[in-house]
Amino acid sequence: MKGKLLLLWLVLVTSCVFGQTWVRHLEWEDLVPAWEHNPGANAYNVIPAVDGGYIMHGVVTIHNYVDEYTNVFWKVTESGEVVWRNDQPTFDNTPMTCLVSNGINKYYGLSSEYHRNILYTYDAQLNPINSIMIDSLLTNGEHIQFWSMIAVDDGLVFGGRNFLEPFILKINYGYEIEWSRTFHELESSILNDIKKTLDGGLIWSGDDNLVHMNSQGDTLWVYRTETPVTSIGSIIPKTDGSYIVQSSLEPYQQGISQFDSNGNHIVSHPYILPGDLVGTGRYFTASADQQVVILRATFDTNPVWEDHGMMHKLSPEGEFIWHNVYQNNHNSSDVGHGRSPMIIDDQGYYTLCIDPMTIIRADENGNAVSNEDPSYDTPGIVSVQVYPNPAKERINFAFSILPRSGKISMSIYNLRGQLVDQIAIGEDARQQQWDQPLGFGNGVYIFKLLDCGDLLYSGKFTIIR
Numbered sequence: 185m186k187g188k189l190l191l192l193w194l195v196l197v198t199s200c201v202f203g204q205t206w207v208r209h210l211e212w213e214d215l216v217p218a219w220e221h222n223p224g225a226n227a228y229n230v231i232p233a234v235d236g237g238y239i240m241h242g243v244v245t246i247h248n249y250v251d252e253y254t255n256v257f258w259k260v261t262e263s264g265e266v267v268w269r270n271d272q273p274t275f276d277n278t279p280m281t282c283l284v285s286n287g288i289n290k291y292y293g294l295s296s297e298y299h300r301n302i303l304y305t306y307d308a309q310l311n312p313i314n315s316i317m318i319d320s321l322l323t324n325g326e327h328i329q330f331w332s333m334i335a336v337d338d339g340l341v342f343g344g345r346n347f348l349e350p351f352i353l354k355i356n357y358g359y360e361i362e363w364s365r366t367f368h369e370l371e372s373s374i375l376n377d378i379k380k381t382l383d384g385g386l387i388w389s390g391d392d393n394l395v396h397m398n399s400q401g402d403t404l405w406v407y408r409t410e411t412p413v414t415s416i417g418s419i420i421p422k423t424d425g426s427y428i429v430q431s432s433l434e435p436y437q438q439g440i441s442q443f444d445s446n447g448n449h450i451v452s453h454p455y456i457l458p459g460d461l462v463g464t465g466r467y468f469t470a471s472a473d474q475q476v477v478i479l480r481a482t483f484d485t486n487p488v489w490e491d492h493g494m495m496h497k498l499s500p501e502g503e504f505i506w507h508n509v510y511q512n513n514h515n516s517s518d519v520g521h522g523r524s525p526m527i528i529d530d531q532g533y534y535t536l537c538i539d540p541m542t543i544i545r546a547d548e549n550g551n552a553v554s555n556e557d558p559s560y561d562t563p564g565i566v567s568v569q570v571y572p573n574p575a576k577e578r579i580n581f582a583f584s585i586l587p588r589s590g591k592i593s594m595s596i597y598n599l600r601g602q603l604v605d606q607i608a609i610g611e612d613a614r615q616q617q618w619d620q621p622l623g624f625g626n627g628v629y630i631f632k633l634l635d636c637g638d639l640l641y642s643g644k645f646t647i648i649r
Contacts, residue, residue, distance in 0.1 A: 206545040227537035228522030229283045237261040243279040257310040270310040282333040298329040343375035350375040361408040363401035406445040418468035432466040455502035472532035479519040508550035574646040
């Protein structure tokens with residue numbers, strides 16, 4: 185009973201701003217039923233909204249007898265304000281990994297597993313309009329699973345595999361097949377990444393191939409891996425018609441390879457992400473100035489985790505320009521799990537999503553931009569945001585507009601009013617990390633922010649181990 189009561193406090197958690205930067209935790213905790221003790225909350229995609237701002241997509245997982253998933257969508261303005269949230273439970277499909285829009289009034293989501301690929305259509309507020317099983321459109325005994333989906337002017341293009349061979353499919357917005365193809369003659373076993381090209385065609389990568397096609401699905405050229413390239417990953421089409429590709433190089437190195445517009449290999453350069461013997465990354469794209477940006481995947485428990493970084497900017501020659509990290513919690517902070525965890529605008533600003541359900545906007549140097557919420561720029565107003573909440577071991581307190589007395593402190597009490605800990609807050613502090621002392625039990629605790637003993641702010645947080 186006590187555990188259920190504690191979890192009910194989750195409904196009190198609201199969207200918050202971490203310090204004075206555009207790092208926003210988006211509310212999802214109220215979607216968790218009282219009996220659930222170990223929910224999953226994973227960020228997946230962030231894309232431009234059709235009416236301005238951003239759509240962030242995440243998935244909440246409830247571990248019942250069978251995992252149940254809820255796709256959650258937030259509309260976020262360019263200044264970070266949450267306009268609305270739309271949540272949609274699914275009970276028989278895998279999480280949606282791809283989300284795209286037609287740029288006008290609709291969104292399309294893809295939930296994909298082998299021989300069961302569901303395409304969802306939504307309106308501008310992410311309300312469901314329609315869903316179809318793409319497999320039912322095919323009539324030649326295909327057994328498909330899609331990894332990628334992109335929107336083109338007149339429809340959607342999907343890439344994946346048919347049995348163990350690369351497969352590509354285009355449908356129009358009326359859900360009719362325009363063309364499809366299985367690549368029996370290639371060494372690759374799957375189509376991993378697909379992008380639009382400057383000439384209106386498509387370029388896609390498999391493990392062992394880079395393939396350029398026209399808009400009618402005809403193959404224009406094929407690159408087959410050869411020394412020093414051992415495999416092909418994500419693709420960046422450049423403005424001059426050439427391509428930058430994430431690759432694996434001999435001997436066992438991650439690399440950046442460059443190809444001309446005809447698919448000829450020009451040069452490859454290895455790179456190593458900070459803190460790693462071999463660099464890895466979940467997302468590989470181009471910055472506004474045609475450099476390379478990599479979002480790192482899951483972090484390990486290395487004691488110098490902050491040195492690894494979360495987002496990295498490199499030159500096409502593999503030289504590091506900068507790297508940054510936004511949440512110092514390597515056990516739960518991972519970049520978005522979908523196919524579009526980051527977008528980059530023409531001014532070079534980055535908008536990305538990370539766990540747990542957090543959206544970030546960063547400048548061209550990778551630093552989270554200043555908070556533009558006027559309520560946090562008003563002199564004399566003190567606010568404290570607490571995250572994560574509920575917490576297991578470590579809690580962060582983010583402050584705004586603290587007095588300059590130099591005698592700011594925080595006292596923490598249990599619900600019986602007993603003082604259980606005190607924290608000294610540095611002058612002009614924006615954030616305070618608090619490691620719970622040994623012996624702290626589950627429950628709700630009260631904190632009070634004090635200036636020379638006078639109350640500035642009070643609030644609550646929950647500990648659930």
